[in-house]
Amino acid sequence: MKRRSIGALALAAALLVTAVAASTGTSSPDRAAATKITVWLQNDAESGWKEVVTSTNAAFQARHRDVDVDVQYQSWGDHLTKFDAALAGGTAPDVIELGNTETTRYMAGRLLQDLTTQKGSFPNSKTWLKALTESCTYNGRLYCVPYYAGARAVIYRKDQYRAAGIKGTPKTLAQFEAAGRKLMKKYGKQRNYSALYFPGRYIWAGMSFVYDYGGSIAVKKNGRWQGNLNSPQSIQGLTKLKQIVRALSRANKTGDEANPQQSLVFSKGRVGSFIGNGWEWPYALDKKVGNPSLANKMGAYPMPSHTPGKFMPAFLGGSDLAVPVTSRNKSLAYDWIRTFTSTQSMRGLATIGKQIPNTTSLANVNAKNPQLAPFANASKYSFFVPTAPNWVKVENARVLQNLLQSIITGRSSVKAAADRASGQITRILNAPTT
Amino acid sequence: MSQGPGGEAGFPALTGAAAAEPVTRRRRGSLGTRVFRALSPYLLLAPAALVIGAVLAYPVYFLIRLSLQRFGLAELVTKKGTWIGIDNFTRLFHDEQFWAVVLRTFVFTAVTVGLTMIFGTLIALLLARLGTFMRVLLSAGLILVWATPVVVAVNIFRWMVDFEFGVLNWTLTRLHLGDFLNKDWFADPTTGFAVITAVVVWGSIPFVAITIFAGLSQVPAELVEAAEIDGARRWQIFRDLTFPLLLPIFVILTSLSIIWDFQVFNQVWLMRDGEPEEDYWLMSVYSFVEAFRLGEYGFGAAIAVVMVSFMLLATFVYLRQMIRIGEAR
Numbered sequence: 001m002k003r004r005s006i007g008a009l010a011l012a013a014a015l016l017v018t019a020v021a022a023s024t025g026t027s028s029p030d031r032a033a034a035t036k037i038t039v040w041l042q043n044d045a046e047s048g049w050k051e052v053v054t055s056t057n058a059a060f061q062a063r064h065r066d067v068d069v070d071v072q073y074q075s076w077g078d079h080l081t082k083f084d085a086a087l088a089g090g091t092a093p094d095v096i097e098l099g100n101t102e103t104t105r106y107m108a109g110r111l112l113q114d115l116t117t118q119k120g121s122f123p124n125s126k127t128w129l130k131a132l133t134e135s136c137t138y139n140g141r142l143y144c145v146p147y148y149a150g151a152r153a154v155i156y157r158k159d160q161y162r163a164a165g166i167k168g169t170p171k172t173l174a175q176f177e178a179a180g181r182k183l184m185k186k187y188g189k190q191r192n193y194s195a196l197y198f199p200g201r202y203i204w205a206g207m208s209f210v211y212d213y214g215g216s217i218a219v220k221k222n223g224r225w226q227g228n229l230n231s232p233q234s235i236q237g238l239t240k241l242k243q244i245v246r247a248l249s250r251a252n253k254t255g256d257e258a259n260p261q262q263s264l265v266f267s268k269g270r271v272g273s274f275i276g277n278g279w280e281w282p283y284a285l286d287k288k289v290g291n292p293s294l295a296n297k298m299g300a301y302p303m304p305s306h307t308p309g310k311f312m313p314a315f316l317g318g319s320d321l322a323v324p325v326t327s328r329n330k331s332l333a334y335d336w337i338r339t340f341t342s343t344q345s346m347r348g349l350a351t352i353g354k355q356i357p358n359t360t361s362l363a364n365v366n367a368k369n370p371q372l373a374p375f376a377n378a379s380k381y382s383f384f385v386p387t388a389p390n391w392v393k394v395e396n397a398r399v400l401q402n403l404l405q406s407i408i409t410g411r412s413s414v415k416a417a418a419d420r421a422s423g424q425i426t427r428i429l430n431a432p433t434t
Numbered sequence: 435m436s437q438g439p440g441g442e443a444g445f446p447a448l449t450g451a452a453a454a455e456p457v458t459r460r461r462r463g464s465l466g467t468r469v470f471r472a473l474s475p476y477l478l479l480a481p482a483a484l485v486i487g488a489v490l491a492y493p494v495y496f497l498i499r500l501s502l503q504r505f506g507l508a509e510l511v512t513k514k515g516t517w518i519g520i521d522n523f524t525r526l527f528h529d530e531q532f533w534a535v536v537l538r539t540f541v542f543t544a545v546t547v548g549l550t551m552i553f554g555t556l557i558a559l560l561l562a563r564l565g566t567f568m569r570v571l572l573s574a575g576l577i578l579v580w581a582t583p584v585v586v587a588v589n590i591f592r593w594m595v596d597f598e599f600g601v602l603n604w605t606l607t608r609l610h611l612g613d614f615l616n617k618d619w620f621a622d623p624t625t626g627f628a629v630i631t632a633v634v635v636w637g638s639i640p641f642v643a644i645t646i647f648a649g650l651s652q653v654p655a656e657l658v659e660a661a662e663i664d665g666a667r668r669w670q671i672f673r674d675l676t677f678p679l680l681l682p683i684f685v686i687l688t689s690l691s692i693i694w695d696f697q698v699f700n701q702v703w704l705m706r707d708g709e710p711e712e713d714y715w716l717m718s719v720y721s722f723v724e725a726f727r728l729g730e731y732g733f734g735a736a737i738a739v740v741m742v743s744f745m746l747l748a749t750f751v752y753l754r755q756m757i758r759i760g761e762a763r
Contacts, residue, residue: 191615
């Protein structure tokens with residue numbers, strides 16, 4: 001019987017994997033009694049600043065000769081599912097990167113090591129970015145170390161803008177839209193061309209429209225969270241988003257910005273602009289997967305607001321590094337984090353990774369670089385998600401993604417989709433924390 | 435006890451007719467021999483019972499226990515849930531979304547099982563009429579489909595219906611059936627489910643087709659001939675002769691298909707890139723999202739328990755049919 005034999009096969013395979021895992025776990029041929037620390041970083045590090053990780057490990061191992069560092073790259077889509085399972089199974093990593101929107105639940109659940117007393121032992125802890133430090137603080141205690149921040153800006157093709165007759169970079173949302181229409185007129189005959197590549201589930205860029213029109217995801221009233229995506233301002237923002245995306249984008253309306261990587265789509269030539277992080281610029285030029293010949297044709301500018309003279313509020317994204325309470329090598333884990341967040345590593349993160357480093361003392365590295373300044377500028381106006389312990393469940397349930405998708409595909413009206421999402425958010429944020 | 439081959443979902447009704455009940459003579463032995471005789475069936479059953487207990491009974495027990503607890507992330511780490519009785523079920527039954535998901539799962543199961551049985555039967559009838567060469571060719575095709583892992587199949591289908599590069603949109607446009615360029619099949623759950631249904635049905639047809647074909651080859655040729663002489667048409671032969679003869683097989687295949695299609699998860703999950711929209715939630719997906727995405731392990735377990743109960747009904751029909759066949763001998 002087919003399914004039965006598949007079941008048996010799966011079982012056999014599972015046993016085999018366990019057996020192999022067990023045997024590799026016990027016998028590493030080179031270093032007999034080596035200690036190993038496991039580090040989970042997101043795959044942005046792998047594609048954006050792998051050199052920094054390599055040099056960190058080298059510096060770390062120069063001090064701890066008998067310690068192996070096993071860096072495992074994770075994807076945003078499922079790393080928390082894996083982390084939760086690993087916590088239960090006692091196989092959680094010694095160091096984990098958490099997005100700054102993901103930390104609250106784990107801090108509230110006391111699953112991360114309290115670092116308050118040794119804050120001073122981490123490099124630059126006095127000049128850490130305020131927003132990131134806040135994402136690591138719960139009830140006045142520190143549970144993680146800021147890693148990097150990022151704000152998105154528009155990355156564009158200078159040559160295409162010029163050819164379409166667009167002078168300078170758009171300063172208002174209306175100019176942005178007009179520029180997009182010019183691009184579509186010039187290049188739109190190629191059937192996969194997008195003046196603005198914007199996948200239907202790209203929430204971090206999409207929510208900027210909501211905040212630009214004065215809306216928000218949720219507000220706290222009398223100690224209770226209230227979903228706010230159906231407020232008149234939020235709906236105005238979402239409506240504008242729908243109009244712009246439907247006019248300027250031919251990206252997958254039911255996909256997101258990571259599958260396929262939007263900067264790689266951009267590198268293939270049929271995209272005039274996209275909203276991306278600093279690291280996505282060099283990634284588009286990658287020798288293996290990107291297109292190095294675009295080097296002189298790329299530029300960036302902060303996404304303009306509908307209010308003249310302002311930028312659209314950018315999501316202040318970022319990551320933190322934490323040590324799960326289950327780690328058996330905590331002091332080694334702390335030391336690895338110290339190495340990874342040293343001034344030298346952070347400078348590498350800024351120059352190679354094009355990210356905003358965790359310390360204000362390095363702010364001038366970004367400001368002086370024309371490739372980085374637009375992103376630093378974009379972070380002047382920023383928004384952040386509701387800081388509720390249950391927030392990460394809103395992300396995990398993909399409430400915002402589903403909202404944008406149903407609006408952009410036109411499956412439901414903006415109002416109906418927003419009402420629904422808002423109700424879900426209210427329910428999730430006010431549920432007992434588990 | 436059936437002595438014939440194919441004690442499982444084979445065709446015992448047709449193959450086992452010749453099996454004779456072995457004649458055992460009562461003989462008096464020593465006490466030891468008698469005790470051994472009495473115990474030996476249980477000894478022989480013990481390993482199987484042990485395995486079933488380990489891989490089935492314990493997980494089900496654990497699942498039921500979990501469904502009666504509040505079990506979130508904190509409990510996951512401390513490994514101790516809080517006993518809350520039937521709260522999870524109360525919440526579940528008052529959850530509008532749950533009923534929508536249940537309805538969707540039933541409709542999905544009915545459609546996939548129906549299509550699987552219809553196409554499976556048609557292909558089986560085709561197999562029976564084909565010449566040797568074409569029959570071998572078609573059987574080989576069926577076996578290949580059968581051997582294709584779900585992950586591979588889903589990826590192939592995803593590429594075929596890709597909104598930008600998919601061959602389906604290209605073909606439909608070329609056939610002048612409309613402008614399908616950049617049509618996104620998953621934007622609307624109806625067309626999205628059509629694609630998912632296609633993968634599931636495609637993957638389940640071989641088992642059904644080959645089984646029915648095997649059954650068909652057991653239908654006595656004289657009966658068909660006699661019916662033909664009496665002037666029966668093809669459809670009448672199938673309706674009044676073949677189908678009733680093969681009814682036990684149809685019942686078993688249908689109940690097995692229901693069991694399989696009711697718990698479809700992979701096809702939906704992979705097709706929607708690990709984050710299916712709510713319109714695509716079947717019971718299995720709903721349970722997984724609640725448990726592993728939202729960290730509500732107790733609530734997720736409650737959904738799974740309800741799902742298992744539904745499945746027991748289908749299993750009951752299957753088992754009853756199996757037992758009937760056993761008794762018919």
